Every structure is written in structure tokens, then in C-alpha cells.
Amino acid sequence: MFELSSTLLYIAFVLYLAATVFFAVSITGKKFRDRSGNENNKAGLFGYISALLALITAISYFIIRWMATGHAPVSNMFEYTTALGIAMSLAFVILYPIYKSNYLGLFTMPVVMLIIAYASMFPGEAQPLIPALQSNWLFIHVITTAIGQGILAIGFAAGVLYLVRMIDFTKASKKVKGIEFIMFTLLATIAYVAIGMGFEASGYTATFNYVNEFGEEAQMDYHLPPLVGPNEGELASEQGFSPVVNTPEYIRSNDVNTVLWSIIGGLVLYGGLRFGFRKPVAGLLQPLVRNVNPQTVDEISYRAIAIGFPVFTLGGLIFAMIWAQIAWTRFWGWDPKEVWALITFLFYAAYLHLRLSRGWQGEKSAWLCVIGFALIMFNLIFVNLIIAGLHSYA
Amino acid sequence: MNKVTCECGHKNPYGTYLCESCGKPLKDEGKLANMRYEGVARRSQTYQKSIVDKIWNFFSSVKVGIWIIVLLLVTSSLGTLFPQEMYIPPGEDPSLYYAQEYGILGQLYYDLGFHNLYSSWWYMLLIAALGISLVIASLDRFVPLYRALKNQRVTRHTAFMKKQRVYGMKENSEALDIKALSTSLKERKYNVREEDGNLLAEKGRFARWGPYVNHIGLIIFLIGGMLRFFPGMYLDDYVWIREGETEVISGTEGEYFVQNNQFLVELYDEEDNEIFQEALMREGSPVVSNYQTDATLFKRSTEGSIGSETELEKVKDHSIRVNEPLTFEGISLYQVDYRLNELSTFTFGVEIEEDGEVQALEEVVFEVDLNDPQMYYEFDNGYQIEIIEYFPNFNIDESGEPTTLNRVPDNPRIIFELYPPDADPEEDTGEISLIGVQVNEPLNEDHDHTLRMLDVEFVDVTGLTIRRDHTLPIIIAGGIIFMIGLTQGSYWFHRRIWIQQKDGQLYVAGHANKNWHALKRDIEYLREKHDLPETVDQADEEVKEKDQVNEGGRDKNV
Numbered sequence: 001m002f003e004l005s006s007t008l009l010y011i012a013f014v015l016y017l018a019a020t021v022f023f024a025v026s027i028t029g030k031k032f033r034d035r036s037g038n039e040n041n042k043a044g045l046f047g048y049i050s051a052l053l054a055l056i057t058a059i060s061y062f063i064i065r066w067m068a069t070g071h072a073p074v075s076n077m078f079e080y081t082t083a084l085g086i087a088m089s090l091a092f093v094i095l096y097p098i099y100k101s102n103y104l105g106l107f108t109m110p111v112v113m114l115i116i117a118y119a120s121m122f123p124g125e126a127q128p129l130i131p132a133l134q135s136n137w138l139f140i141h142v143i144t145t146a147i148g149q150g151i152l153a154i155g156f157a158a159g160v161l162y163l164v165r166m167i168d169f170t171k172a173s174k175k176v177k178g179i180e181f182i183m184f185t186l187l188a189t190i191a192y193v194a195i196g197m198g199f200e201a202s203g204y205t206a207t208f209n210y211v212n213e214f215g216e217e218a219q220m221d222y223h224l225p226p227l228v229g230p231n232e233g234e235l236a237s238e239q240g241f242s243p244v245v246n247t248p249e250y251i252r253s254n255d256v257n258t259v260l261w262s263i264i265g266g267l268v269l270y271g272g273l274r275f276g277f278r279k280p281v282a283g284l285l286q287p288l289v290r291n292v293n294p295q296t297v298d299e300i301s302y303r304a305i306a307i308g309f310p311v312f313t314l315g316g317l318i319f320a321m322i323w324a325q326i327a328w329t330r331f332w333g334w335d336p337k338e339v340w341a342l343i344t345f346l347f348y349a350a351y352l353h354l355r356l357s358r359g360w361q362g363e364k365s366a367w368l369c370v371i372g373f374a375l376i377m378f379n380l381i382f383v384n385l386i387i388a389g390l391h392s393y394a
Numbered sequence: 395m396n397k398v399t400c401e402c403g404h405k406n407p408y409g410t411y412l413c414e415s416c417g418k419p420l421k422d423e424g425k426l427a428n429m430r431y432e433g434v435a436r437r438s439q440t441y442q443k444s445i446v447d448k449i450w451n452f453f454s455s456v457k458v459g460i461w462i463i464v465l466l467l468v469t470s471s472l473g474t475l476f477p478q479e480m481y482i483p484p485g486e487d488p489s490l491y492y493a494q495e496y497g498i499l500g501q502l503y504y505d506l507g508f509h510n511l512y513s514s515w516w517y518m519l520l521i522a523a524l525g526i527s528l529v530i531a532s533l534d535r536f537v538p539l540y541r542a543l544k545n546q547r548v549t550r551h552t553a554f555m556k557k558q559r560v561y562g563m564k565e566n567s568e569a570l571d572i573k574a575l576s577t578s579l580k581e582r583k584y585n586v587r588e589e590d591g592n593l594l595a596e597k598g599r600f601a602r603w604g605p606y607v608n609h610i611g612l613i614i615f616l617i618g619g620m621l622r623f624f625p626g627m628y629l630d631d632y633v634w635i636r637e638g639e640t641e642v643i644s645g646t647e648g649e650y651f652v653q654n655n656q657f658l659v660e661l662y663d664e665e666d667n668e669i670f671q672e673a674l675m676r677e678g679s680p681v682v683s684n685y686q687t688d689a690t691l692f693k694r695s696t697e698g699s700i701g702s703e704t705e706l707e708k709v710k711d712h713s714i715r716v717n718e719p720l721t722f723e724g725i726s727l728y729q730v731d732y733r734l735n736e737l738s739t740f741t742f743g744v745e746i747e748e749d750g751e752v753q754a755l756e757e758v759v760f761e762v763d764l765n766d767p768q769m770y771y772e773f774d775n776g777y778q779i780e781i782i783e784y785f786p787n788f789n790i791d792e793s794g795e796p797t798t799l800n801r802v803p804d805n806p807r808i809i810f811e812l813y814p815p816d817a818d819p820e821e822d823t824g825e826i827s828l829i830g831v832q833v834n835e836p837l838n839e840d841h842d843h844t845l846r847m848l849d850v851e852f853v854d855v856t857g858l859t860i861r862r863d864h865t866l867p868i869i870i871a872g873g874i875i876f877m878i879g880l881t882q883g884s885y886w887f888h889r890r891i892w893i894q895q896k897d898g899q900l901y902v903a904g905h906a907n908k909n910w911h912a913l914k915r916d917i918e919y920l921r922e923k924h925d926l927p928e929t930v931d932q933a934d935e936e937v938k939e940k941d942q943v944n945e946g947g948r949d950k951n952v
């Protein structure tokens with residue numbers, strides 16, 4: 001049963017890819033069809049059907065994994081991140097019929113794929129639940145939060161769409177730098193996944209003996225070739241080589257190494273596109289989204305936030321507080337994860353209030369959607385993995 | 395303050411954007427009318443003289459509100475840079491810990507008081523400012539908005555119509571069938587009002603109250619949070635209970651007791667959990683599946699005369715687990731900590747050395763309860779043993795004196811004085827020795843006997859948190875009201891459509907507080923059935939104009 005659920009997730013991934021392709025065709029193929037007098041471009045519909053099938057398959061993955069392990073698959077980084085990707089596609093499937101925007105599909109589906117691909121870089125085996133997590137509130141709280149964040153993430157996709165549509169790429173400006181940075185981040189994530197999967201498939205491991213932060217001898221495994229080594233690291237395996245630089249003891253050097261590889265990979269991808277086409281990467285997309293009505297996209301992103309905010313508040317704060325009261329004796333304890341959920345909440349509250357004044361609609365609002373999504377990702381990745389607290393899973 | 399008189403004759407308060415009666419713009423605000431709060435004047439715009447006005451105006455400003463939110467957000471994030479004081483390892487001295495662990499930045503963090511950021515005076519002040527701002531901003535807007543929406547007139551000034559975002563106009567060739575039109579609108583769940591062949595259709599007005607309801611919820615929540623600091627509202631205590639023992643529950647005035655029947659820790663077993671095998675192997679160390687205290691709750695019996703032995707009446711049995719506290723009368727007992735294998739009893743015997751042969755005295759065997767030792771033991775064969783000093787957690791203090799760190803028998807040492815049958819405790823000095831785990835030292839001379847530790851018993855101890863929080867009902871009420879308001883304002887929308895005939899022209903205008911898309915679809919639906927002018931979104935027009943400026947530049951590159 002467990003294997004079946006993993007297979008379903010692969011199938012869902014392929015279907016998300018199909019949806020992306022269909023949405024791309026629906027946009028680029030339009031002129032071509034127009035000439036033959038056939039205005040009906042079915043590709044958008046196919047894209048939506050693919051997205052819907054992908055969602056159903058992904059939810060099947062979720063339910064079957066739940067049955068196999070006996071608990072909702074939202075209890076570690078792999079499971080939660082995957083759930084977030086699925087939730088984003090759920091939000092899309094609900095919002096698409098309202099606005100029928102294929103552009104939104106083109107910008108949402110790749111983000112969904114990227115999130116799920118990123119999730120797959122974490123250990124995916126079934127893990128038992130520690131006592132604190134053994135509660136129905138686990139799934140009530142986490143699933144609601146994931147759905148809320150998924151809807152908010154649509155605001156991000158629409159925001160990026162808005163920016164790509166509206167920014168003037170002919171002149172160098174801060175805005176161009178900003179959107180290019182977003183593109184670079186997305187490309188670096190792709191690079192991270194690709195490099196990680198490549199070396200994993202080849203079974204690469206380099207092992208170092210090193211001295212850890214407590215001054216003890218220890219061993220550390222690298223799954224990517226070591227660009228930087230651990231403190232006083234000595235290569236202990238056949239694979240690998242001795243890097244030029246060793247990091248200080250308080251840094252987890254294999255993680256830093258992975259980040260370095262991702263940045264380099266991202267730079268290669270970005271540089272290839274940037275200098276291959278001699279245009280800003282987001283500028284390459286701009287001709288595609290020419291016909292988008294910016295007013296509509298702005299409204300979509302705003303509605304996504306307006307719909308997602310209550311759901312996120314319910315799951316990420318209210319249900320979280322109820323559970324904390326039951327499991328940890330107090331509904332609020334200023335644990336880093338709690339604080340960052342509060343920050344996300346405050347941020348979107350500020351967004352909603354800023355939108356009350358007209359000057360903050362459109363472009364500024366789109367930037368805020370991007371920052372909001374960055375906060376969600378920060379809370380997911382950085383707070384979980386680096387700022388250790390009661391919540392750290394990994 | 396001067397009133398502003400509109401051409402329709404209505405007197406508006408100073409600061410009004412759109413005439414309260416006919417809607418004619420009184421201030422030129424560009425192409426589109428400012429529809430926020432229906433263009434009515436708020437108190438903050440009308441009164442600006444006294445100190446009170448100034449304070450009121452300050453807190454009622456959304457700009458100020460946003461600044462407060464942003465300041466809270468930024469300062470909150472600073473507190474997660476390093477752990478808060480309550481999360482540093484127990485027993486660490488914070489004045490050293492931060493510098494040691496995080497260097498100069500850590501020292502700075504500590505010096506600035508960020509290690510207790512969320513209870514610092516200025517953080518509290520920010521939260522108070524948020525609360526005040528919420529109250530004032532809401533009051534400032536609610537009353538005038540309520541009045542304006544209640545007193546809306548159907549017929550509006552044409553200038554009002556023209557300045558709506560969704561707007562259309564055409565020559566009115568034939569008379570409009572108002573009846574049919576209003577039926578169509580009612581089909582779409584609009585409330586329709588009619589006046590001289592003009593229509594006002596309105597839907598979802600109650601969504602407008604969403605923000606006010608959610609702000610009220612927030613205020614109640616904040617008040618609930620504040621009440622925590624009043625005595626008696628919040629009980630946070632902690633109790634250690636050994637297996638088999640009963641402890642009084644604080645905060646119940648000695649009325650309730652809890653007994654720890656058994657404490658257990660269970661681990662996941664690789665063999666039994668095939669599905670988790672891989673994860674358990676990778677983990678390396680055992681993974682806990684359960685912490686549990688099998689407890690019994692007792693209540694002091696009200697019967698029985700005063701002064702007699704306290705009678706305990708059983709209330710209930712409950713297994714306290716991490717997500718399953720024992721709750722009664724607003725008090726909850728939580729499983730939060732434990733100690734396994736704490737020393738509980740020593741059993742001693744006495745050996746005597748006679749003619750070079752060591753012999754155990756079978757009659758002299760006794761147990762010492764390390765948590766509540768009996769201090770004097772007498773035996774049938776005349777031996778007497780006294781405990782002259784007991785150190786549950788033995789330590790030598792700075793002046794070199796033996797002492798105990800606390801009452802927990804982690805490192806128990808006992809000083810015994812043994813009197814053989816022929817000695818008189820009143821007059822003679824017995825054989826004094828200090829005994830502990832792996833320790834047995836005579837403290838005076840001429841010992842014929844040796845005390846031997848024969849057996850040791852252990853006990854598991856559970857650590858429970860005792861919690862009563864009288865603020866919870868208020869917090870819960872605030873949370874529920876907040877969510878209701880949030881839902882009300884986010885999932886419902888206020889839409890209005892004005893249809894007006896004047897001087898042979900037919901005007902249509904629409905306004906939505908959000909979700910313009912749905913409003914446009916409603917108007918589209920009307921146009922399919924009725925002879926209405928085509929409408930445009932005037933905000934789109936603005937974008938198009940901007941685009942034209944961009945367009946030329948972009949084309950060069952395609």
C-alpha cells in the first residue's frame with residue numbers, strides 16, 4: 001500500500017507536468033488556431049482536466065499513505081511540503097473556474113511541481129509519530145494550514161504573473177532586478193533538485209572525519225562533491241576529494257555545500273538563459289503574457305489572499321493554539337515556529353490594510369504577494385531546519 | 395465646523411467626499427470616486443483641534459495601524475534570532491549563556507533584553523497601541539458608515555454615476571421595463587429599491603461589517619491575554635509524583651489529590667512496526683511512542699468530622715498522556731516530564747565480626763524509605779539504630795560542610811548510629827557511620843559491626859504540570875468572533891448596481907467592495923436580458939493608457 005501511494009505521487013507529478021504543457025500550448029497556440037478560423041483553443045480545458053486529475057491522484061496518494069502509516073501524512077518535511085504543493089493545486093482547481101485564466105495555470109502548475117520536487121529531496125520513508133504528534137489535531141491543524149498557505153501561494157503565482165506582464169524590461173531598474181532574483185531562486189531550486197537527484201542516482205557518498213562543535217571526533221557524509229569541507233575534515237572514503245576550504249565547527253558544512261551547489265547550478269541555468277537570449281529571463285516570458293488583463297490578475301491575487309487569509313488564520317493560529325493548549329499546556333509559547341506563523345499572519349493583515357488605499361493595488365501589491373510567499377517558505381524551510389524549536393521535525 | 399452644502403440642498407459635515415444624500419462628489423479626487431466609507435466624513439476628518447482629537451486622529455489612521463502591525467512583525471522576528479530565555483537549557487545562567495553560545499551578537503541580544511522580548515515593556519506597549527488603534531479606527535468608521543449605508547438614496551447625482559469604476563451610458567430610446575429588470579435582479583438575490591424609474595440593487599451589505607466584527611474579536615482576544623496578569627486568573631504549577639504516591643493539587647485549596655499508580659515510557663519496536671522499520675533504523679536511537687501516567691483523582695470527603703483523618707474519595711481514573719490531560723473543574727494535569735529509576739528504598743542488614751569471622755545478624759534487617767525515612771529502629775534482640783542525619787542529595791558546600799542540594803534522593807547519604815544491646819543510647823556513643831551508594835565509612839572508632847546495604851529499590855517519577863486558565867473562555871470567545879468577522883468580510887461581498895434614467899439618458903453604474911469580477915458578471919447577465927448600455931471598467935482604461943506608453947518600447951524588442 002505504501003508503495004502504491006508513492007507511485008500515485010509520481011503519476012500526479014507527471015499530470016501536473018501535462019497540465020503545464022497544455023496551459024503553455026493554450027497560450028502560445030492561440031494565434032495559430034485563429035488563422036484557421038477556429039477560435040476555440042481546447043488546450044486550456046485539457047490543462048484544467050489534467051490539473052484536476054493530478055489533484056485527484058495526489059489526494060489518493062495522501063489518503064493511501066494515511067491508511068498505510070496510520071496517521072495523516074503531514075508529520076515531516078517530505079510529507080508537509082508535498083501536502084503544501086497539493087494544497088496549492090487544490091486552490092488552483094477551485095479558482096480556475098471563476099476566472100478561467102490559462103495564464104494562471106501556466107504560472108501555478110510549475111510552482112506546484114517545484115514544491116513537490118523539493119519535498120522529494122527529504123527522506124520519504126514512513127516515520128512513527130512521537131507522543132506530542134499523536135493527536136487528531138495534527139491533521140486538523142496541519143491540513144488547514146497547508147490549504148491556507150496553498151491558497152496564499154496562488155496569490156504569489158498571480159503576483160509574479162502581474163509583474164512579468166507589467167514590468168518594463170527595456171530599462172535596467174530595481175524592479176527588473178527583483179523579478180530576475182525571483183527567477184534565479186526558482187532556477188536554483190530546480191538546480192538543487194536536479195543535482196541532488198543526479199548524484200543520488202549515482203550513489204555518491206564522500207565521508208569525512210572531522211571535529212564537531214563539541215570538540216569531538218565525528219563523521220559526516222556528503223552526497224554531493226565537497227566544495228567546502230567540515231572543520232578539520234579528513235576524507236575517509238574512496239569517493240570524493242579534499243576541498244580547498246574547511247568551514248568553522250559551528251556550521252553544518254554538508255548543508256552549506258548543498259546550498260553552494262544549488263547556487264552554482266542556479267547561476268549556470270540563469271546565466272545560460274540570460275546570455276543565450278540576451279534578455280532578462282522574466283522578459284522572455286513577457287511576450288507570452290501580453291494579452292493578460294492586469295486588472296484581472298491583480299484581482300485574482302487579491303482574492304487568493306482574501307480567501308487564503310482566513311483559512312491560514314484558522315489552521316495556522318487558531319487550531320494551532322487549541323492543539324498547543326492540549327499538548328503543551330499553553331496555547332501560546334513564543335516558540336519560533338509560532339512566532340513566524342504570527343509574523344505571516346501580521347504580514348498578510350498589513351497587506352489587506354495597505355490595499356485599502358488605492359496606491360497599493362497593482363504592482364506594489366504584487367510585490368507584497370511575493371514577499372508573503374517568501375515568508376511562508378522561510379517558515380517552512382529555515383525555521384524548521386535551522387532555528388530549532390519544539391516544532392522541528394527533521 | 396462648517397457644513398458643506400451640496401447642490402441638492404443636503405448639508406454635509408466638513409470633510410465629506412461624496413454628498414451623503416445624492417452622491418455628488420464634493421471634492422475632486424480624480425477620475426474615480428473615492429467610495430471608501432461611502433465618501434462620508436469621519437470624526438477624524440471633522441475634528442482636528444484638541445489634544446484628544448489629535449490622539450484620536452493618530453490612532454484612527456490606517457497608516458498608523460499598518461505601522462503598528464509592521465513594527466510588531468519586525469520586532470517579533472528579532473526574538474527568534476536566538477532562543478528566548480525560557481528555551482535555553484535549564485540551569486544555564488542567561489547572563490553567560492548568550493555570550494558563550496552566540497558570541498558578541500548573543501551578548502548584545504541579552505543586553506538589549508531580547509532574550510525576554512515578548513514580555514518586554516515596549517513589546518507590551520506595541521500590543522496596547524494595536525488594541526487602542528483597533529478600537530478607535532473601528533469606532534471612527536463604523537458609525538458614519540452605518541449611517542451612510544442606512545440612509546442611501548436610490549437616485550444619485552450623474553456625476554456620482556460617472557465616477558464609478560463600472561459605468562455605462564447610452565441614449566434612452568425606449569422606456570425601460572423597470573419591473574422586469576428588478577425581477578431579474580431579485581433572481582440574482584439582490585435587494586432592489588425603486589424611485590422615479592431609477593433603481594438601486596444591493597447585495598451582501600452585511601459583508602461590510604466583517605472588519606468591525608473581526609476587530610471586536612481581536613480586542614476581546616487581547617483583553618483575554620491581558621487578564622492573564624491578574625492574580626487568580628492563571629495557575630501554572632508543577633508537581634513530581636512517585637509511583638504509588640498521592641500529592642495534593644495546588645490551586646484546589648487542598649480539596650483534590652492525584653495519585654500516580656504507574657508511570658511508563660513505551661518505545662516503538664522495529665519488529666512490530668514493519669512500515670516504520672527504515673525510519674527507526676536510520677534514527678539509530680529508540681523512538682518513544684508513549685509517555686503515560688496512570689493516575690487516580692481523589693477528592694477530600696466532605697463527610698467525616700473535622701480533625702479526623704482526611705478521607706479521600708475517588709473521583710476518577712485517567713491515563714494522562716501527552717495529548718490527553720486529566721481535566722476536572724477547569725484544572726488540567728499534563729504529562730510533561732518524568733524520571734525513571736529514582737532510588738526509593740534501601741534495605742540494610744548488620745554484620746558482626748567475631749573471632750575473625752563475619753556473620754550477619756539475621757534479626758537486624760530494616761528498610762529506609764528514602765523519601766520519608768523513619769529515624770529510629772529498634773529490634774527484638776536489643777539492637778537500636780538511629781539515623782542522625784540524612785542527605786537525600788549529598789553535596790559538600792563551599793564551606794566544606796556536608797549538605798543536601800534538594801529533597802530528591804539522587805545521591806542519598808545517611809549517617810547511622812548503631813547501639814548494640816549492651817549500650818544505652820542516652821549515655822553511650824554508638825558506632826557512627828556514613829552510608830550511601832558505594833560508600834560506607836565509619837565516622838568514629840571501635841566498630842564491631844558493619845551496616846551493609848542489602849537491597850535497593852527504584853521507583854519511576856512523573857512530572858505533571860497543573861494548569862488552570864480562567865482567561866480561556868474570553869480568548870475562545872474572541873477567537874470565534876474574530877473568525878466570524880473574518881469570514882463575513884472575506885467570503886461575502888457588498889455589491890451595488892445603480893440604474894438611472896435622466897434627460898433621455900440611461901446610466902448604469904456598479905460598485906463592489908471587492909470581487910469586481912462577480913459584479914461585472916451580474917451586470918453582464920442583466921445586459922443579456924435587458925436593453926442596458928454597455929459598461930466598461932474605468933480602472934482598465936487607466937491601465938490601457940499606461941500600457942500605450944510602455945508598448946512602443948516593448949515592441950522594439952519582440
Ligand code: HEM
Nearest residue numbers: 349352453454455456458459460524527528531605608883
Ligand atoms: C493584527 C491586527 C488586525 C487584523 C488581523 C485586522 C484585520 C482586518 C481585516 C481582515 C480587514 C478587512 C480587510 C478587507 O476586507 O480587505 C480589516 C479592515 C480594516 N482594518 Fe483591520 N485588522 C487589524 C488591525 C487594524 C488596525 C490596528 C487598524 C487601525 C487603523 C485597522 C483598521 C482597519 C480598517 C480601517 C479597515 C477597513 C474597514 C472597512 O473596510 O470598513 N485594522 N482589518
